[in-house]
Amino acid sequence: MKKISIGIALISLFACGGKNEQETVTKEINQDRVELNEAQAKQAAIVCSKPVEQELSGQIRVNGVIDVPPQNMVSISMPLGGYLEATKLLPGMHIQKGEVIAVMEDQQYIQLQQEYLQAKASMQFLEKELTRQKELNASKASSDKVYQQTQRDYENARVSLKGLEEKLLLIGIHPEKLSTSSISRRVSLRSPIDGFVSKVHVNIGKYVSPTEVLFDLVNPEDIHLNLTVFEPDLPSLYIGQRVTAFTNAHPDKKYPGEIILIGKDLGPERFSSVHCHFDKYDKSLVPGTYMNAMITLAKRKVAALPDEAIVMHDGRNAAFIKNSDGSYELVFVKTGLQEKGYTELDAEANKSLLDKEFVVKGAYTLLMKLKNAGEEE
Numbered sequence: 001m002k003k004i005s006i007g008i009a010l011i012s013l014f015a016c017g018g019k020n021e022q023e024t025v026t027k028e029i030n031q032d033r034v035e036l037n038e039a040q041a042k043q044a045a046i047v048c049s050k051p052v053e054q055e056l057s058g059q060i061r062v063n064g065v066i067d068v069p070p071q072n073m074v075s076i077s078m079p080l081g082g083y084l085e086a087t088k089l090l091p092g093m094h095i096q097k098g099e100v101i102a103v104m105e106d107q108q109y110i111q112l113q114q115e116y117l118q119a120k121a122s123m124q125f126l127e128k129e130l131t132r133q134k135e136l137n138a139s140k141a142s143s144d145k146v147y148q149q150t151q152r153d154y155e156n157a158r159v160s161l162k163g164l165e166e167k168l169l170l171i172g173i174h175p176e177k178l179s180t181s182s183i184s185r186r187v188s189l190r191s192p193i194d195g196f197v198s199k200v201h202v203n204i205g206k207y208v209s210p211t212e213v214l215f216d217l218v219n220p221e222d223i224h225l226n227l228t229v230f231e232p233d234l235p236s237l238y239i240g241q242r243v244t245a246f247t248n249a250h251p252d253k254k255y256p257g258e259i260i261l262i263g264k265d266l267g268p269e270r271f272s273s274v275h276c277h278f279d280k281y282d283k284s285l286v287p288g289t290y291m292n293a294m295i296t297l298a299k300r301k302v303a304a305l306p307d308e309a310i311v312m313h314d315g316r317n318a319a320f321i322k323n324s325d326g327s328y329e330l331v332f333v334k335t336g337l338q339e340k341g342y343t344e345l346d347a348e349a350n351k352s353l354l355d356k357e358f359v360v361k362g363a364y365t366l367l368m369k370l371k372n373a374g375e376e377e
Helices: 038-043 107-138 144-170 231-236 363-376
Strands: 003-013 020-030 047-049 052-056 059-067 073-077 082-086 100-105 186-190 195-200 213-218 224-230 242-246 255-262 271-278 290-296 300-306 311-313 316-322 328-332 335-339 342-345 358-361
Touching (some): 059 271, 107 144, 224 231, 242 271, 311 363, 316 363
Antiparallel strands (some): 082 100, 100 186, 242 255, 316 358
């Protein structure tokens, strides 16, 4: 706190000794104290009290984006390639598991079905031939070499048939339902999940290769909020801690949730990712949506003052204490948690002040009087 001294030179002429003497009288003006008489204090409605114990929980404000884990994002492609004949998908559209999302066509689908039916017929023939050769070999009517050759042909045909079955299943054709009358150049792609369409990468009539992605689908069941939390705040976090999120566009609409995962590594900018689950999924929250969030800290008992007891002076938090002579002195304080109309006084930084009487009502009036007094001087 500052004190100023004003030197007032008084020149007095004293007869004693016939000499002139100059005396300097110093008047101290304390710029951090306010003195009020009884009437002024009553008019200002000054109320004083010592800090009280309160159970407070603070909040950390952070930001992040809506994210989806890799296992809940599905990229749809056509394993054998082909032309996109039809689709009704648009980004944001809801889809159900098993629903047809596209129709593909290509001549290779016809060839694959043809090869399968031919292999199946060949397999059936070789199966009967193997049975016949086995009987002939048992009666020595056929040589071991012929039987072994038939057995090898049968095994090769079975392997080929199994391979063709898997190829058919890969493009969504069930081999057991395939017949000569059901061969088609078209293949239907079905959704493997319940969710919504994130992106559409193709248009009707386009040929797509086996490695090309047609659609990106998202399963929203595990959609979560990925928050960016800086190093100093990480020790205050724990699994299950409550989080309230909101968007810039609609700050009044709150999305409650809880922390499910806290990152263990720090990036170059000294922050880590904290993942949160929402209590209830909202379809308006799509991946990439920017959000703000308030993380509620654990409650703890602290020494606190009413919020109105804390004033701002010279860009710092301050409060008034009542001295034994009845004056009010402005002191700077370090604050902490703020909740329920109370502000924490940091116990370590304000150790010498915790047993003092603070002005809990009328602090702003005292501050204005203090500033006005300073301007007059």
